[in-house]
Amino acid sequence: MFKRALVITEKPSSARRLASALDENGKPNRGRHGKVSFYISYRDGMELVVVSAVGHLYTIVQKKGGWTYPIYDIKWVPSHKADKRSSYTKQYLKTIIDLSNDIDEYVSACDYDQEGSLIAFNIIKHGLGEAALGKSKRMLFNTLTKHELVKSWENRQTLDYPVIAAGKVRHEADWLYGINLSRALTITAKKRINTKKTLSVGRVQGPTLRFVYDLESRINSFVPIPYWKVSAETIIDEITYPLEYEKPRLEREVHAKTVAEECRGKDGVITAIEGKEAKIQPPAPFNLGDLQQEAYRVFNYNPSVTLKIAEKLYLSALISYPRTSSQRISPTIDVREILVKLGENIRYERDVTTLAAKKRVKPRQGKKDDPAHPAIHPTGNKPGLLKPEELNVYDLVVRRFLASLGKPLIRSKSTVDIGVNGHTFYIKGDHTIDPGWTLFYQPYFKSKDTPLPEVIVGMVLPITKLSTRRQYSKPPARFTASSLVRKMEDEGIGTKATRSNIIDTLRRRGYIRGQKVTITGLGSNVIEALAEYSPDIIDVNLTKTLETELDRIESGTGSAEEVIKTTISTLDAVLKRFKEKEVEIGASLTRRT
Amino acid sequence: MSCKMCGREAEKGVYCTQHGLAYANLEDGYPKWRYALGLSWVEYLERVGKISGTGRWVKEIIANILS
Numbered sequence: 001m002f003k004r005a006l007v008i009t010e011k012p013s014s015a016r017r018l019a020s021a022l023d024e025n026g027k028p029n030r031g032r033h034g035k036v037s038f039y040i041s042y043r044d045g046m047e048l049v050v051v052s053a054v055g056h057l058y059t060i061v062q063k064k065g066g067w068t069y070p071i072y073d074i075k076w077v078p079s080h081k082a083d084k085r086s087s088y089t090k091q092y093l094k095t096i097i098d099l100s101n102d103i104d105e106y107v108s109a110c111d112y113d114q115e116g117s118l119i120a121f122n123i124i125k126h127g128l129g130e131a132a133l134g135k136s137k138r139m140l141f142n143t144l145t146k147h148e149l150v151k152s153w154e155n156r157q158t159l160d161y162p163v164i165a166a167g168k169v170r171h172e173a174d175w176l177y178g179i180n181l182s183r184a185l186t187i188t189a190k191k192r193i194n195t196k197k198t199l200s201v202g203r204v205q206g207p208t209l210r211f212v213y214d215l216e217s218r219i220n221s222f223v224p225i226p227y228w229k230v231s232a233e234t235i236i237d238e239i240t241y242p243l244e245y246e247k248p249r250l251e252r253e254v255h256a257k258t259v260a261e262e263c264r265g266k267d268g269v270i271t272a273i274e275g276k277e278a279k280i281q282p283p284a285p286f287n288l289g290d291l292q293q294e295a296y297r298v299f300n301y302n303p304s305v306t307l308k309i310a311e312k313l314y315l316s317a318l319i320s321y322p323r324t325s326s327q328r329i330s331p332t333i334d335v336r337e338i339l340v341k342l343g344e345n346i347r348y349e350r351d352v353t354t355l356a357a358k359k360r361v362k363p364r365q366g367k368k369d370d371p372a373h374p375a376i377h378p379t380g381n382k383p384g385l386l387k388p389e390e391l392n393v394y395d396l397v398v399r400r401f402l403a404s405l406g407k408p409l410i411r412s413k414s415t416v417d418i419g420v421n422g423h424t425f426y427i428k429g430d431h432t433i434d435p436g437w438t439l440f441y442q443p444y445f446k447s448k449d450t451p452l453p454e455v456i457v458g459m460v461l462p463i464t465k466l467s468t469r470r471q472y473s474k475p476p477a478r479f480t481a482s483s484l485v486r487k488m489e490d491e492g493i494g495t496k497a498t499r500s501n502i503i504d505t506l507r508r509r510g511y512i513r514g515q516k517v518t519i520t521g522l523g524s525n526v527i528e529a530l531a532e533y534s535p536d537i538i539d540v541n542l543t544k545t546l547e548t549e550l551d552r553i554e555s556g557t558g559s560a561e562e563v564i565k566t567t568i569s570t571l572d573a574v575l576k577r578f579k580e581k582e583v584e585i586g587a588s589l590t591r592r593t
Numbered sequence: 594m595s596c597k598m599c600g601r602e603a604e605k606g607v608y609c610t611q612h613g614l615a616y617a618n619l620e621d622g623y624p625k626w627r628y629a630l631g632l633s634w635v636e637y638l639e640r641v642g643k644i645s646g647t648g649r650w651v652k653e654i655i656a657n658i659l660s
Contacts, residue, residue, distance in 0.1 A: 221615035222648040223622035223641060226629050252629050475646050528601075591601070 002047040006103045007139075008096065008120050010110035013315045014144060015039060015052035018109055021149035022048055033095040043153070049099050053110070057093045058122035059083070060175045069183040070575045072568050074175065076126060093127055100128050106136040107156060112372055113323060114167030114554070115497065121164045133159065140372075144317040145379045166554035173546060173567045177203040180571055181537060184578040185526065185589065192586030199589065200509055201526060203546065204494045204502050206538040209511055209519070211487055213527040215476060216519045224472035228256035232425060233465040234268065234418070236453040243268075243418065243425040243463070256468040259423055264466050268418035268425060270459045275414040282437035284327035284366025285375035285404045286397060288496040289489045291322065294400070296482035298444050299392050303485045303500035309393045310376070317381050319397050323497040324373035327366020333374060335361050335405070341380025348398060351440045355405050363404040377401045399441050406437025414452050420463055427452060478516040493543045529588035533581050534574040542570070598653050608654075615650035635659070 007022075009015040019028035019039030028039040028050065038051040061082045063073040078093055079086035100106075106128065108120030117138070124132045136159050141152040182200035189199055201209070230245035250256045286294065291310060292303035301309075310322035329335065339361065343352035355361060366375065378398045386394060409432070416427040429452035432438075438445045479487065485499045494502055506512045511523030519527075530538045546567070552558025578585060595602065596609035604610050619641070626637045641647050642655040 217611060217614065220611065220648040220650040221618050222646065223618045223651055224644050224646045225622060225625045251625070472644055472646055475648065 002042070002045065003104045004047045004049065004102060005105040005107055006096070006100055007048050007050045007107040007109050008123060009050065009052045010116050010119055011054065011315065012037065012052045014109075015050050017144050017315070017317060018149055019048070019050040021144075021146040022050070022153055033098060034091050036091050036095040038095060038099060046105075048107075049103070050109075051096050051099055052092065053096070053119050053123060054089055054092045056115075056119055056122070057089050057096075058126055059086070060171060062179070067183065069180045069187065069578075070572060071179060071183075072176065072571075074172065076122060078126075093123070096123055097127050100132070103132075104135065106132050107139055108136065108159065109139040109152075111323075112140050112142065112321060113497070114163055114170060114495075117160050117163040118167035118171065121159065121168075142373055143320045143379045144315065145381065162554050162556040165560045166550045169553055169560045169563050170550055172564060174203055176564075176567055176571060177537075180575055181206075184575055185529075185585075188578065188582045188586045189589045191582060192590045199522075199526065200505075201530065201537065202502075202505075203543050204488075204498070205506060206530060207491070207493055207540040207543055208484070208488055208502055209506055209523055209527055210531075210538040210540070211484065211491075212479060212506075212512055212517055212519045213524060215479060216524075219475045219478065222475035224474070226253075226470055226472055227251055228253055229469045229471060230256055230259050231465075231467055231469065232263070232463050234427070234461040234463060236455065236461065239453065240464075241427050241453065243427060246424040246426070253468075253470070260466055260468050263420045263423055263463060266421045266463060268420040268461045268463050270416055270455055270457050270461065271419045271424070272417040273414070273455065273457060274417075275412060277433065278411045278413055280409040280411065280436075282364040282404050282406045282408065283400060283441075284364050285329055285377055285401050287325050287327050287366070287368055287370070287375055288322055289325075289486060289499075290327065291376055291393075291397065291400075292485055292500065293482050294444070295393055295396060296480065298396065299389070301389070301393075302481050304481075304504050305389075306393060307497070307500055309390050310397075312390060313394055313397070316383070317379055318383050318394055319379060320375075320377050321373050322376050323495075324370045324376060325368050325496055326370035326373055326375045327368045328375055329363045329365070329377060329404075330374050333377070335363060338378060338380040338401075339405075341382070342378060342398065342402075345382055347395075348402065351402050355402060355440070358405075361405050363401070396444065399444060403437040403441035403445075406440050407434065409436040409438050410434040411447075416452060416455055418461060425463075478514075478518060480516060484517060491540050491544070492547055493540060525589050525591055529585050532588065533577055533585050536570065537574060598650070598657060612650050612654060615648060616654055618648075619651055619654060 007018065009018055016039065019041045020026055022043050023041035024043050028041040031038050031040060038049060041048040041050060057079055058076045059079045059082045060074050061077050062071045063075050065071055080090035106124050108117065110116030110120045124136050137156040138159050139152040139156050141148045182198065185199035185201060227249040229249065232243040233240050234243055245259065292306045295301040295306040296303065307322065310319065313319045314322055339352050339356050342348045343356065376397055378401055383394060411430050412433050413430040418425045418427065429450045431449040431451050432447060481503050484503055488494045488499045510520055511526065512519055527538060536542050549558050549563045553560055553563065596612055597607050598612045599609060601609035604613055608616055623634060623637055626632055632640065638655045638659055642652055
């Protein structure tokens with residue numbers, strides 16, 4: 001009689017891949033339970049029933065009370081019971097429960113992060129019973145390649161309770177903030193005007209909207225300051241070269257005109273020639289934020305689109321787990337093996353041959369690390385037919401990985417100083433000496449060589465086209481979705497997995513709009529009302545502190561109960577103030593803009 | 594007291610926080626413009642009001658002062 005294990009994955013596509021990888025013959029039996037597929041694999045004398053969730057199958061609801069605030073009494077229930085939109089999850093939960101008879105071991109094989117750990121934990125605890133937790137194990141993996149899945153199966157561990165606790169507290173704290181503040185805002189606004197609109201704000205949404213608001217305030221209150229640029233040209237061997245004046249900006253028009261008058265009609269004399277080499281190290285492999293930013297720069301993809309594509313590539317075992325903060329490839333990853341496999345793809349064959357010939361193939365390591373995951377890298381598996389946007393992101397990941405293995409780029413930068421009647425102008429040039437890593441990062445890296453002419457000190461040059469130009473200082477640039485994700489990352493709010501979704505939510509709520517992100521009147525009203533009556537909610541420090549506490553819980557040094565207690569006491573103070581100032585807040589929220 | 598530009602509550606004087614910030618920037622900018630071009634306050638306002646990069650709140654204040 002076989003021992004039996006129930007293996008739970010996060011998504012249907014990973015169940016099929018995992019079952020194939022773990023089955024000793026690579027051919028698991030596929031079964032159907034209603035509309036849901038499951039797989040039977042055999043390994044090490046065990047029968048593995050591989051079944052999938054479809055993201056979270058459990059969610060939080062209030063225990064009692066109506067549509068009011070404050071609400072602090074909450075419980076976890078099956079998602080399909082809480083929200084009609086989640087009715088599709090019912091059949092997945094039923095399948096897992098129905099297949100859980102006569103099981104000797106339960107295995108969580110969801111994504112290796114807080115969400116993944118919590119998804120499986122909730123299913124086992126609430127769906128299969130507390131006793132099942134005692135027989136549960138965790139598989140940890142960064143890629144869905146056969147090799148890594150088998151290794152992860154062989155080394156399955158006890159459930160990662162600190163990670164589960166951090167995930168649970170994150171959900172509960174976010175629910176408490178989101179529901180209570182959104183209800184407080186909506187109820188307050190509705191007392192003022194008759195509207196069906198629901199206002200919302202969350203723990204991370206608030207400070208993110210505040211970034212946009214603050215930038216918009218700087219733009220709206222910006223006063224340009226004039227300055228002048230002096231420029232000229234010279235001709236050497238019948239080629240025209242632009243000249244830069246020694247001071248890039250002059251603050252007075254009269255100064256600019258004086259320079260022009262003193263130099264007009266005069267010749268210049270070369271007084272110095274300086275050259276230096278600049279070494280530009282290869283880029284580190286991508287973390288999620290870097291990938292989102294680069295995909296936006298190169299393909300104009302919204303960060304949430306890039307995340308979706310990257311997740312699909314991960315589920316196809318083409319790249320490693322994308323929701324990572326790391327810019328480092330750990331020494332346990334066999335870079336040469338990945339190169340060999342990538343070399344079988346004609347697209348990368350030539351570059352791989354060049355890199356593989358090196359004695360040492362070590363990726364450039366970035367500063368940011370992630371204890372659970374390495375930087376995003378290709379697995380080496382050959383892609384099948386990909387959609388154009390999937391191929392774009394895949395190629396970007398591969399080329400960045402290859403570039404991280406390259407030599408430094410070496411550029412020569414030169415400056416020629418030209419004296420003109422007591423003033424100095426420059427001709428600046430630069431060119432590539434060794435393209436290094438940029439060879440592997442084509443077509444995503446572009447540089448323009450501006451070579452300098454053959455000149456010597458003492459050479460006399462004509463000064464032509466001398467001119468002065470008035471310019472104005474510019475207001476700060478608006479955020480794009482990509483730079484807003486970067487700002488959130490720099491400020492330490494949200495998670496690598498949620499940042500782009502939070503921006504999408506702000507858009508859906510009608511708080512922000514446009515490719516160059518601008519705040520709407522409604523968004524401004526929400527921020528101004530909160531800034532006046534509960535500034536903590538939009539203060540980046542509140543959410544930053546919570547993130548630090550969640551990290552402490554995940555590392556086993558923080559207390560989940562304390563964090564929830566603090567969340568409730570913080571909220572309680574805010575909500576009491578809301579109740580007291582409903583009239584004023586309502587007026588502020590519904591102000592015409 | 595209400596801000597004379599937008600009706601929000603005026604923090605200090607006649608402007609709300611937002612228009613107050615814009616007015617403060619307008620005052621801070623004047624010495625730089627006077628140094629650069631030797632303009633009077635009114636000439637300065639007229640020039641700044643026509644530049645595309647000037648902020649919306651600043652333009653509202655200029656229009657109000659010059660009207």
